Amino acid sequence: MSTTERKKHRRDRKDGYYIPGLDSMHVMMPYMFGDRTNNEAVMGEVIDLTEVDKFLAAKNAENPEFKYTWFHVITAAIAKTMLLRPKMNWFIAGGRYYERKKIEVAFNVKRKFEDEAEEALAKFVLDPEGGSVLEQVHSYVHHFVYKVRKEDHRDGATSILDVVKKLPRPLFRLMAWTLKKLEYYGHYPQALSEDDPCYSSCYITNLGSIKLNADYHHLFNWGTISFFVVISEKKLRPFWHEDGSYDLRNTIKLGMTVDERIADGYYFSKTLRLVRHLFAHPELLDEPAATPVEFE
DSSP: TTTTTTTOOOTTTTEHHHHHOOOHHHHHHHHHSSSSSEEEEEEEEEEEHHHHHHHHHHHHOOOOOOOOHHHHHHHHHHHHHHHHSGGEEEETTTEEEESSOOOEEEEESSSSSSSOOOOOEEEEEEOOSSSSSHHHHHHHHHHHHHHHHHOOOHHHHHHHHHHHSSHHHHHHHHHHHHHHHHHHHHHHHHHHTTOOTTSSSSEEGGGGTOOOOOOOOOOOSSSSSSEEEEOOOOOOEEEEEESOOOEEEEEEEEEEEEGGGGSSSHHHHHHHHHHHHHHHHHGGGGTTOOOOOOOO
């Protein structure tokens, strides 16, 4: 059901639609099984980049001002997957289940590759009725990177925290307690959540870009995020054939952490099959965002 067709519910939040009619087990899970970090399910997927490399070579053959990269493809694939697999955009807050009103993919951009350089938060918002997912991502990243690296850009949350950090510790604790209570009842200030990566559909961290190999990142109890993706370094890996021979292919590993309460194992497995299909057929990311994908 599209957001324009969805009926309002008295339990809706500013950032999410309340999900009624769940079975008793799901209704009780937030109370029985603890917080988000106690319910992490971890998945690892090695992605064959053979078709992606060919696709990017063709896209970049026209020498665009801002090159298309596999990070754009990964971000676009995750965004499209969440659009077509809506439970991946669910979250639990205040003991209730919600579907986020937007598909928001957060990631950090380093101003410079230096120890003391600051990071800027990017938050891509998918237009479900818009054109190519890849073009949406490419355009957003292009403008954001230019703004961060060429201008004195600071996101709203950082600006607010720069003021708050000067408060004494007792006020810190009171502020944190108050914000958690506001979050529980769905009244967290939008001025803070807009630029907070913990209020996103998915957070992507590209650790491979800084030569750090890691397959896992924990979720956060703060905020509403239910999905975290870690990108490791690109490397050659063997793909074996039945006769014992193998091909070396360019690959990347995605480490995915999800709140297992939002869906079951079958749903996650089918979601991974869609991700694999999009990387095997990256041209699908050039189609309008809401275009269905046959992958079974």
